[in-house]
Amino acid sequence: MSIKETLIKKLQEKEARIAVLGLGYVGLPLAVVFGKAGFHVTGIDPDARKVDALNKGVSYIPDVKTEVIAALVKSENLTATTDFSVLKEMDAVSICVPTPLRKTGDPDMSFIMSAAKNWRSMYTRIWWLCLNPLLIPAQRARSYSPC
């Protein structure tokens, strides 16, 4: 079976391990959607306060209810960590890190480049990578190229 077929099978059977990198206004709701769909999702964020809150079953984003987070944590469909080495165990990673605009109007790519350093070393295991930030195609190409 090819890598693609294996990944599709794992996704269909909800056995794929999914990571969301960056647990903010985009990343946390996305992690909830995957968790509600029955996947085991690992949220990774350098902000230990966010990680601690989630592992205690508490939401810090108004649109995401604490009851929802508590249920997903209890069912082990959602866990959070500051430890990027868990990327080694993941099949799919969704990148939701900030891209604030500079004075020039260009997005600050430093968060993506910092996240890239973490995922690059784990690349043998990750089969699917999704970059969520709002970027124009040329910027996307530049941010993927170090991989």
Ligand SMILES: NC(=O)c1ccc[n+]([C@@H]2O[C@H](COP(=O)([O-])OP(=O)(O)OC[C@H]3O[C@@H](n4cnc5c(N)ncnc54)[C@H](O)[C@@H]3O)[C@@H](O)[C@H]2O)c1
């Ligand atoms: N908020 C929106 O409505 C919206 C809509 C569409 C697209 N976007 C895009 O989605 C991306 C995320 O936006 P947001 O609003 O969720 O930002 P946010 O600031 O709410 O969340 C970003 C999270 O990423 C974490 N982070 C920072 N560096 C990291 C790293 N190296 N590795 C892992 N996590 C890291 C931060 O601690 C934070 O929790 C941005 O690029 C934004 O342009 C946002």
